[in-house]
């Protein structure tokens with residue numbers, strides 16, 4: 001995690017994008033590069049090599065990328081900056097199924113590095129479908145482009161999804177680690193590019209007042225919510241094979257969970273922070289199949305309305321099987337087996353086509369003993385919550401009880417709110433700027449290490465297995481535009497708890 005200081009440009013390098021004609025490059029990577037260029041946070045000696053499986057001319061590529069910049073760069077697009085950035089873009093054709101194309105890529109890249117004087121530092125960004133990650137890395141390794149020598153660094157950025165279960169994630173780690181060292185691999189989770197997610201660390205550890213009460217003695221439970229209004233749209237063929245659990249939980253929701261639940265790192269640097277995050281994920285209780293079924297809820301949306309828009313049923317979406325049992329909603333109860341959290345449930349929920357878009361972490365504190373107010377007309381105290389809002393409202397909210405003015409003691413719940421936008425004026429960003437910048441300067445604090453990835457999959461694997469066996473049985477349905485399946489509410493109700501009203 002880095003503080004942007006004007007003028008703090010990374011070392012010269014080549015930035016090689018695999019999947020340069022894809023959506024991710026157009027919507028996020030190149031617009032983020034533009035934003036970094038506007039802040040003067042790209043190296044002086046720099047080149048962008050766009051790798052596509054089929055040949056594309058420089059003009060056609062730049063035109064497509066410029067369209068993306070105009071649409072997604074989040075700030076005014078200036079010709080001067082565009083020209084400087086695009087002047088250094090070179091398209092190259094390579095396909096991991098064709099070994100000779102990688103020999104040619106090596107030659108072309110080395111030629112460009114000399115011409116551009118980039119000093120041999122290279123960042124390879126795999127913005128491709130996941131089945132291409134290992135084959136590309138293998139080819140890059142074979143032609144020697146990943147070997148760190150002569151003082152130059154070589155880094156590989158791997159996008160999500162990293163595996164689709166524990167076995168495939170392990171296999172991918174094993175393969176990548178046979179080609180590169182861990183410090184060269186940057187496994188991206190875009191949630192870590194969000195300011196408010198990074199702020200969880202600062203909120204917990206740069207303030208003296210939270211840490212003493214951040215444990216099972218004071219916290220009753222934790223709720224992590226990532227709700228979206230969007231349905232699946234045109235992503236049917238990807239999503240139907242993946243589902244809400246794989247798509248969101250071992251990565252995004254577990255990033256939030258690990259930042260909330262980790263022990264304080266000895267130092268605010270990559271190794272310590274990543275080790276503590278890995279530890280806490282590894283401490284998530286392993287569930288038997290029966291427990292996994294009891295502690296999980298899966299739902300799929302049916303036709304419904306969000307605002308005035310009719311959302312067709314998931315099963316009627318393009319490229320989705322008409323009898324699909326893929327979940328578009330998941331709610332889970334997890335326990336963390338360590339000294340700090342023993343007995344404190346973590347409830348997670350995430351879903352598509354819901355009534356509102358909201359990402360938040362809510363810490364629910366234990367209740368004050370009510371008997372003190374026995375003689376007063378106080379029947380119920382408001383719940384004490386600390387809520388970290390991530391989207392759309394970025395901020396922190398504390399809910400507590402206060403006295404209602406008047407001669408008798410009556411209480412009412414009130415909220416104290418901090419909103420980022422009231423205090424800081426930040427340029428709107430794509431969310432990828434910090435991540436790309438950190439890759440360029442070699443700070444991997446905000447990237448996932450192999451152990452965290454595997455610990456995440458390990459925790460969800462029993463649920464995946466149990467659902468697979470159960471087939472359609474247990475799948476609930478909820479109308480698009482609703483709050484999700486009833487089972488999600490039952491999950492907390494049976495513990496005498498309820499979700500915070502969003």
Ligand code: BG6
Nearest residue numbers: 160190226228247248252359391
């Ligand atoms: C992606 C998932 O990783 O994250 C999408 O594949 C999801 O399904 C998205 O919509 C959510 O990201 P954000 O930043 O909008 O919360």
